[in-house]
Amino acid sequence: MTGLMAAVLASAEAHVDWPMPGYTHLQRAQPVYLGHHLLAYFWMLARDRERFAFAEREAGRLPLGAGALAGVNFDIDRRMVAEDLGFGDVAANSIDAVSGRDFVLDYLNAAATCATHLSRLGAELVLWSSSEFGFCELPDAWSSGSSIMPQKKNPDAAELLRGKAPRVVGHLAALHGVMHGLPLTYNKDLQEDKEHLFDAVDTIEISLAAATGMIAGARWDRERMRAAATDELIAATDVADLLVGLGMPFREAHGVVREQFDEVLVQSSWLESKVSEGGTSLARVKEQAGKAHAVLDDGAAG
Numbered sequence: 090m091t092g093l094m095a096a097v098l099a100s101a102e103a104h105v106d107w108p109m110p111g112y113t114h115l116q117r118a119q120p121v122y123l124g125h126h127l128l129a130y131f132w133m134l135a136r137d138r139e140r141f142a143f144a145e146r147e148a149g150r151l152p153l154g155a156g157a158l159a160g161v162n163f164d165i166d167r168r169m170v171a172e173d174l175g176f177g178d179v180a181a182n183s184i185d186a187v188s189g190r191d192f193v194l195d196y197l198n199a200a201a202t203c204a205t206h207l208s209r210l211g212a213e214l215v216l217w218s219s220s221e222f223g224f225c226e227l228p229d230a231w232s233s234g235s236s237i238m239p240q241k242k243n244p245d246a247a248e249l250l251r252g253k254a255p256r257v258v259g260h261l262a263a264l265h266g267v268m269h270g271l272p273l274t275y276n277k278d279l280q281e282d283k284e285h286l287f288d289a290v291d292t293i294e295i296s297l298a299a300a301t302g303m304i305a306g307a308r309w310d311r312e313r314m315r316a317a318a319t320d321e322l323i324a325a326t327d328v329a330d331l332l333v334g335l336g337m338p339f340r341e342a343h344g345v346v347r348e349q350f351d352e353v354l355v356q357s358s359w360l361e362s363k364v365s366e367g368g369t370s371l372a373r374v375k376e377q378a379g380k381a382h383a384v385l386d387d388g389a390a391g
Contacts, residue, residue: 090141090203091388093301094134098381101127102302105378106371108360109224109314120318120360121369123309128374131375131381133184135207138388140199148192151175158274188274193282197261198257200289204257207296211250214303218244223313228306231299253292260285 105124112115147361151171155159160183167179217224231246264285267278332342363369367377 090134090138090297091385093297093304094131094138094381094385094388096301096305097127097131097134098378098385100307101125101131101381102378104309105312105374107309107311107314110317110320111369115285117317117320120362122360122371122374124378125312125369125374126380127304129188129329129379130206130210131384134203135381135384135388137199137203140202144192144199146177149175149311150181150192151179152186155180155183158184158187169195184274188271188279190268190279192259193286194264194268195283195288197257200293201254201258201261203277203293204254207300208251208254208299210304211247214307215244215251216249218242218247221316223310224317226308227303227307227308228232230306231303246303248298250300251356253296255288257292260289269375271277 101124104127105122107123108120109123109126111119111121111126112212144195151167151174153170153174154165154167171179180189203362206339216222216347224291227242227244227247229242231244233243233245263280267281271278329342329345332345333339337345361370365375366373
């Protein structure tokens with residue numbers, strides 16, 4: 090997780106002032122910097138890391154000593170065993186220790202959300218690397234050629250980030266189904282936790298590795314993105330709507346914007362006008378990158 094966060098942050102800083110279109114409904118909406126867009130994924134991943142850390146803490150309660158369900162006949166020092174084995178605490182209730190699988194559900198919940206975030210990244214990389222967008226080229230190591238069309242370079246790994254996310258979400262839903270209405274304490278149903286957990290772990294690890302490789306190795310086309318971001322349609326309607334709000338008929342506002350407000354439509358003015366905290370002006374993106382470094386360093390230290 091931290092490796093992908095570092096790769097995203099490094100790429101964001103390397104392309105901190107590269108303009109690109111921001112989208113709503115997959116239509117060009119407002120220009121942003123590529124660095125700002127990439128940092129959106131950094132903050133998703135930072136929250137994912139917190140969720141995984143919570144799952145790790147919850148798994149740190151030693152169940153040993155719970156016996157079959159009621160405890161054992163010997164007054165063993167469970168806390169000494171927990172300390173020796175690296176657990177942070179001991180399970181407080183023997184029945185709960187035997188029958189509970191919250192720690193697995195916590196991991197699967199973190200994994201499902203993380204996989205969903207990675208699926209969104211994968212979807213954008215698929216779009217951006219297409220000929221229609223042409224914003225980036227993905228590294229060969231995470232792409233493939235076509236079996237029949239020699240000119241193609243397929244974004245296989247990015248597509249798999251999309252495809253594997255529902256699989257992880259399905260593991261979470263499936264284990265909730267296993268646990269639903271299950272009487273205490275042990276039932277053979279609980280053996281089903283292994284398949285869901287182990288496959289989710291494997292899937293998340295390979296997905297994180299793929300995402301890290303693609304982000305670290307992607308080559309971005311600055312001019313292609315800049316050309317898309319300087320499309321006047323991105324800003325013109327906003328200006329026309331502003332004039333309409335001041336009482337000017339839209340037909341007249343359309344002509345005024347087209348003929349007299351060219352300087353307002355200059356790309357840099359729109360990018361640099363977004364000065365609110367968390368916005369896409371260059372100063373705010375650099376400020377955001379500084380905060381991201383602090384988060385990354387804090388996680389590495391922890």
